[in-house]
Amino acid sequence: MKIHEIPLRFVKSFLIEMEGKRGILVDAGTPGSGNKIVNYINSVGVKQIDYVIFTHSHQDHIGGAHELKVSLNSKFCIDENGKDYLEKGLVREPVVHSAFLKFVFSIGKPFFFKKTEGVPPDIILKEGELEDGIEIIRTSGHTNDSISIYVNDLNSVIVGDTLQGTRNGLKYPSIYENWDDLRKSVEKIKSLSSSMIYVSHGVSSNKFLI
Ligand SMILES: [Zn+2]
Numbered sequence: 001m002k003i004h005e006i007p008l009r010f011v012k013s014f015l016i017e018m019e020g021k022r023g024i025l026v027d028a029g030t031p032g033s034g035n036k037i038v039n040y041i042n043s044v045g046v047k048q049i050d051y052v053i054f055t056h057s058h059q060d061h062i063g064g065a066h067e068l069k070v071s072l073n074s075k076f077c078i079d080e081n082g083k084d085y086l087e088k089g090l091v092r093e094p095v096v097h098s099a100f101l102k103f104v105f106s107i108g109k110p111f112f113f114k115k116t117e118g119v120p121p122d123i124i125l126k127e128g129e130l131e132d133g134i135e136i137i138r139t140s141g142h143t144n145d146s147i148s149i150y151v152n153d154l155n156s157v158i159v160g161d162t163l164q165g166t167r168n169g170l171k172y173p174s175i176y177e178n179w180d181d182l183r184k185s186v187e188k189i190k191s192l193s194s195s196m197i198y199v200s201h202g203v204s205s206n207k208f209l210i
């Protein structure tokens with residue numbers, strides 16, 4: 001088993017490579033990322049993606065979903081609170097808490113966010129085991145539909161945007177909908193004592209700066 005980081009435009013997707021050339025894809029990048037993701041999957045010889053799991057419904061994570069639906073024969077999975085965004089291709093606006101990001105989003109909104117084609121989810125995620133050794137953990141706060149994926153064999157967890165990576169370690173994201181929930185979710189992730197924590201933005205790490 002192996003976790004691959006797939007670098008896309010200012011975000012990453014993840015491929016959990018399993019036995020028998022099967023895999024689980026985590027996140028779909030921004031709109032237009034579909035081909036790059038499929039090419040990556042092919043290049044490492046994975047033949048079947050059983051699930052596409054979305055860590056949450058921000059557009060840099062679900063934007064390429066409709067492009068993947070065409071080429072992958074997979075079950076698309078998202079938290080209940082993200083269902084509408086995925087299904088209708090709606091834009092979930094990030095709730096920002098830094099002056100810099102507020103400025104960037106205030107001028108860049110029409111450029112950053114465009115409604116896309118929707119994809120109906122096949123599975124609404126529940127906390128607990130999705131399949132052998134793959135566990136879904138609810139980690140709301142960044143958004144109310146944020147989940148993390150714990151991979152038992154590797155003692156590793158993919159947390160999406162619940163943490164942000166820096167060169168020195170992991171910190172809180174500056175985009176979040178609920179601070180108390182975010183704090184509790186980060187404690188939950190810390191308590192796993194994982195060997196590696198994979199983040200969608202920045203450098204994955206097992207060092208916490210918070
Ligand atoms: Zn996000």
Ligand SMILES: [Zn+2]
Nearest residue numbers: 058060161200
């Ligand atoms: Zn993101």
